[in-house]
Amino acid sequence: MMNSEVDGDRLEGYDLIAVLMLVLIAGLDTTWNALSSAMLHLATHPEDRRRLVAEPALIPTAVEELLRFYAPVVLTRETTKDVQLGDTTIPAGELVLLNWAAANRDPEMFPDADKVIIDRAENRHIAFGTGIHRCLGSSIARLELKIAIEEWLGVIPEFELDDPESVTYSTGHIWGPRVVDVVYPATVAAARS
Amino acid sequence: MKVSVDPDKCQGHGRCMMYDTEIFECDDLGYAHIRGDGTVPEADREEVWFASLNCPEQAITVDESA
Numbered sequence: 048m049m050n051s052e053v054d055g056d057r058l059e060g061y062d063l064i065a066v067l068m069l070v071l072i073a074g075l076d077t078t079w080n081a082l083s084s085a086m087l088h089l090a091t092h093p094e095d096r097r098r099l100v101a102e103p104a105l106i107p108t109a110v111e112e113l114l115r116f117y118a119p120v121v122l123t124r125e126t127t128k129d130v131q132l133g134d135t136t137i138p139a140g141e142l143v144l145l146n147w148a149a150a151n152r153d154p155e156m157f158p159d160a161d162k163v164i165i166d167r168a169e170n171r172h173i174a175f176g177t178g179i180h181r182c183l184g185s186s187i188a189r190l191e192l193k194i195a196i197e198e199w200l201g202v203i204p205e206f207e208l209d210d211p212e213s214v215t216y217s218t219g220h221i222w223g224p225r226v227v228d229v230v231y232p233a234t235v236a237a238a239r240s
Numbered sequence: 241m242k243v244s245v246d247p248d249k250c251q252g253h254g255r256c257m258m259y260d261t262e263i264f265e266c267d268d269l270g271y272a273h274i275r276g277d278g279t280v281p282e283a284d285r286e287e288v289w290f291a292s293l294n295c296p297e298q299a300i301t302v303d304e305s306a
Contacts (some may be wrong), residue, residue, distance in 0.1 A: 057264060065246075068265075084277065107258060111294075169290070169293040169294065170294055171293065171294055171296055171298070172296070173296050175253065175296070177251070177296050177297060178251060178297075179251060181251045181253060181296070185253060185254070186254055186270075
C-alpha cells in the first residue's frame with residue numbers, strides 16, 4: 048500500500064494512516080463477530096454441525112447463510128442527492144443507517160427468511176453491503192470463515208455451548224456474540240478422560 | 241443459453257467465481273466478465289444459474305432462449 052499507485056496517485060500522510068486504520072479495524076471485529084456467530088450457531092444446532100462435518104464441501108454455502116442470518120455489520124452512508132424512498136424524501140447530505148441485516152431477512156427475497164437453512168443455494172444476501180462501497184475485504188473474510196470452520200470441525204466435530212447465560216453481545220455498528228464458551232458434550236468428555 | 245455480466249453493476253464481490261471459473265473470470269481489480277462469447281455449455285448451466293441467483297448486485301443475466 049505504501050508503494051501502490053492508482054491512476055498515478057499515491058496515498059500519503061494522513062490519508063495513508065486513515066486507510067491503514069480502516070483496514071485494521073474493518074478486518075478484525077467484523078470477521079470475529081461473524082465467526083463467533085457461526086460458532087454459536089454450530090454449538091446450538093447439532094443437526095447443522097453434523098451435516099457440515101459429514102459434507103465439508105457444503106461449508107462455503109453454509110458460510111453465506113450464516114453471513115446472511117447473522118450479518119455482523121451496519122454502516123452509515125451520506126446521501127449525495129435527494130432520495131425518494133416510499134413516502135419519505137431523504138434530503139441530500141443526510142446520514143442514513145443502512146441495516147444490511149434487515150435486508151437479509153426480507154421475506155420477498157428469502158423464503159423462510161428467519162430460518163437458517165444451512166444449504167440455502169439461492170442466497171443473494173448483502174452482508175458485505177452493496178454498490179461501490181461494498182466490503183473490500185469480503186473475499187478474505189469468506190476465506191477466513193471457511194478455513195476456520197473447516198479446521199475446527201475437522202478437529203472438534205462435537206461440541207456444545209457451555210452456559211447460554213454467559214453469551215454476551217457486542218453492539219453498535221458491528222454486532223455479534225463477544226463470548227461463546229463451548230465444551231465437549233458429556234459423552235465425548237467421558238470418552239477422552 | 242447465454243450469460244452476460246453488466247460491468248456497470250458488477251462490484252467485484254466474486255460470488256460468480258465461486259460457482260464457475262470456466263465461464264466467469266475477473267480482471268486485476270476483481271470485476272467479473274465472461275470468458276468467450278457467453279455461450280454456456282450444457283455442463284455449466286446449473287452453476288451459471290446459481291451464479292446469477294447469488295450475485296448481490298444482480299449484474300448477471302441469463303438468456304435461456306439464446
